[in-house]
Amino acid sequence: MKYKGITAAVAMAVLVAGCQSSSTSSTQKSEFGCLAGTMTGAVAxxxxxxxxxxxxxxxxxxxxxxxxxxFVGHQLTCN
Structure with missing residues (x-):
């Protein structure tokens, strides 16, 4: 039970990272990278x-x- 929150956070980060499609434009990839970096930083x-x-x-x-x-994840991935 102690690791229930950690498991949920890791699963969310993996699911978000797995949503990237190879058929997106470079702008969409950039926006996704920014969002994924921000969320991953927040979870970590x-x-x-x-x-x-x-x-x-x-x-x-x-x-x-x-x-x-x-904030740190956003700064690293969005700039």
Whole structure:
């Protein structure tokens, strides 16, 4: 039960990454890459952030991790 959230997050990231079609234009590929990078960063940040603290601190850490990871993922893939 402890790894239920981690398993769901990894499954979501894999599903998002698997949605890319080879028949899309370069603009659509770029937009998809931007979205996938942002979501992957948010998922990874949330998982890392939730590893610290306990109780409310764990929730705050997950929230900050999602925000920070999403921002970093967006900056790396969209620029």
């Amino acid at each position: 940040g949330g998982l890392i952030g939730s590893a610290f603290g306990g109780g409310t601190g764990k929730l705050i850490g997950a929230g900050l991790g999602v925000a920070g990871g999403g």
